[in-house]
Amino acid sequence: MARFFMAGTNLLGGTAIIRGRDAEHVRVLRLRPGEDLVICDGEGTDYKCRLVYADKEQAEAEVIEVVKCPAEPSVKVTLLCGLPKGERVDYIIQKGVEAGAYEILFFDCNRCVAKPEDPTKKLERWQRIAEEAAKQSGRGIIPKVGWAGEFHDALDIAVKKDLGLFMYETGERESLNTVLDAHKDLATAAIITGPEGGFAEFEAKLARLCGLHVCSMGERILRCETAPIVALTATMYATGNLA
Amino acid sequence: MARFFMAGTNLLGGTAIIRGRDAEHVRVLRLRPGEDLVICDGEGTDYKCRLVYADKEQAEAEVIEVVKCPAEPSVKVTLLCGLPKGERVDYIIQKGVEAGAYEILFFDCNRCVAKPEDPTKKLERWQRIAEEAAKQSGRGIIPKVGWAGEFHDALDIAVKKDLGLFMYETGERESLNTVLDAHKDLATAAIITGPEGGFAEFEAKLARLCGLHVCSMGERILRCETAPIVALTATMYATGNLA
Structure with missing residues (x-):
């Protein structure tokens, strides 16, 4: 079913007035009066609606049912990723949203090759990728995509969650299964993954000192854009x- | 550590003679005598070697240790994917190999939009993507990429495995957790996923009639290139x- 986020919508009583880009989208999809669509408030609530009329500028739909969006996971997972190069960022955002991330934040660290002068300039484009993926996968929120800052900022965000996972390729690590099995009823979690060159040893040490769980995902070396999706999927499965 | 598959190698006694493309690769990596590399036989065994000399045509390395490749999963998972369009195929191969697939086979079905005249023409390129990903992720085999044929051929392959999963978006389905929890000690498994438009209802019905487990991955709609990776990751995690 066609899915819209609230942005261009006014919900007045039992009627949704759709304007702007979303009205245009209704037209492009050739939705006809009597057909159903879902308008999501972006905070986990879905308004199932039936189209009453649509023209170029505006569409009107009758609210039939208000439900909690069934696609929203019970755990809010923050992905924190060492900024990779180019397309890998897009990939992490698109697949992260599909796989159920609550928010996706990038940070700079020792081995980051990508050093955008001002990453905040990219935020608008990144956020659009998230919105597109959220619509397509039926999410109840548009996960926030943002810039976390430096490595220590990422640690600071992670330690505030119920569970903080730090994915690392070598040395002493906990098994992801053991850690996740011990945390079945999480409300929030953070997953930290590295850039192309991985993390420096001192970064893993700092993560451990901060109380994060330094975890392995087995002996296969995952690309920096694959690791967050695999770790997120394991977390979704385990919870x-x-x- | 640099990793090579056997193709261009002769192992004679305790010495590996590397020729052709692999010898070229040794040169490109600027490996010097005394440096270590791994030569994998493609059947799960790693030969840890030390480089003795390298020139344009040939390199010679001394075998130091022979070990079972630690990256190979205990379960051999066959991914069977309804053929998607273009780049999505490449993506499934690359990420499937990283995530631990044993083999990756594509098939034609009711809603396949991509209808290559002769998919076998693409096999060489697909296999190269698998080889590249296998090297990069440290696999002990190069997963086979192939063409399974029609939908019924895919079912035929899946029913011969210890566990056959059929990922479906709607209707009556089993929970992936329940099914995987009941199959901890698998030797082989198959995961069937659909093309862009998903499966037709009669296809899901046929899968169920054949004894496959028709499973849900929750309410989020996964793209056709994401679903096999998510299902594979869940299977790897659960086992x-x-x-």
Whole structure:
């Protein structure tokens, strides 16, 4: 079913007035009066609506049912990724949203090759990728995409969650299964993954000192754009959010 | 550590003679005598070697240790994917190999938009993507990429495995957790996923009639290139192959 986020919508009583880009989208999809669509408030609530009329500038739909969006996971997972180069960022955002991330934040660290002068300039484009993926996958929110800052800023965000995972390729690590099995009823979690060159040893040490769980995902070396999606999927599976 | 598959190698006694493309690769990597590399036989065994000499045509390395490749999962998972369009195929191959697939086969079905006249023409390129990903992620085999044929051929392959999963977006389905929890000690498994438009209802019905487990991955709609990776990752996690 066609899915819209609230941005261009006014919900007045039992009627949704759709304007702007979303009205245009209704037209492009050739939705006809009597057909159903979902308007999501971006905070986990879905308004199931039936189209009453649509013209170039505006569409009107009748609200039939208000439900909690069933696609939203019970755990809010923040992905924190060492900024990779180019397309890998887009990939992490698109697949991260599909796989259920609550928010996706990038940071700079020791081995980051990509050093945008001002990453905040990219935020608008990144956020559009997230919105597109959220619509397509039926999410109840548009996950926030943002810039976390430096490595220590990422640690600071992660330690405030119920569970903080730091994915690392070598040395002493905990098994992801053991850690996730011990945290079934999470409300929030953070997953930190590195850039192309991985993390420096001192960064893993700092993460451990801060109380994060330094974890392995087995002996296969995952690309920097694959690791966050694999770790997120494992977390979703372990917390019953992939069923 | 630099990693090579056997193709261009002769192992004679305790010495590896590297020729052709691999010898060229040794040169490109600027490996020097005394440096270590791994030569994998493509059947799960790693030969840890030390470079003795390298010139344009040939390199010679001394075998130091022979070990079972630690990156190979205990379960051999066959991904069976309804053929998607263009780049999505490449993506499934690359990420599938990283995430631990044993083989990746594509098939034609009711809603396949991509209808290559002769998919076997693409096999060489697809196999190269798998080889590249296998090297990069440290796999002990080069997963086979192939053409399974029609939908019924895919079912035929899947029913011969210890566990056959059919990922479906709607209707009556089993929970992936329940099914995987009941199959911890798998030797082989198959995961069937659909093309862009998903599966037709009769296809899901056929899969169920054949004894496959028709499973849900939750309410988020996954793209056709994301679904096999998410299902594979869940299977790897549930069978202890992500630790």
